[in-house]
Amino acid sequence: MKPYNNIAELIKNLEAEIRELSADVAMLKQEPHSLNEQIIFKYIDTGSTGKTKDFVRSLGIKAERGSFFSSGDVSKLIKDGADDIAPELLAIARKVVQMKKTGGAKR
Incomplete structure (x- = not known):
């Protein structure tokens, strides 16, 4: 909860x-x-770059560089985004990253 000065x-x-x-x-x-x-x-569903990487590999999709998709590729996609990802969805994914870093939900 954010700090406040009065009930209003x-x-x-x-x-x-x-x-x-x-x-x-x-x-x-x-x-x-x-x-x-x-x-x-x-990623939002699993909260795991590793599980997300496994999902992408199961689809037979490779990274732009031509090799298998890695956890780092998932992290980079979350960090850098892409033109075909809604900004609101990226914001949620970044919240999940922060929650994982801090060990729980942060308000």
Whole structure:
């Protein structure tokens, strides 16, 4: 929870969190529109670059450099994004990365 000075500010902060969470839920309910979005959805689902890498390899897809897809490729995609990934979806994936780094949900 964000710091606040009075109840009105707390209410405002909580309402903003509700809007943000509602937008995240709406985004996660959508179907992926590209392969890169499918990869990002898989990462969000598993929270693991290794499991996501295994998923991409199971599809027979190789990295741009022509070799097998790696966990580093998943991390790079999350960090750098791509033109065919919705910015809102990338933001959710980056939140998952932060949650993993800090050991839990961060508000």
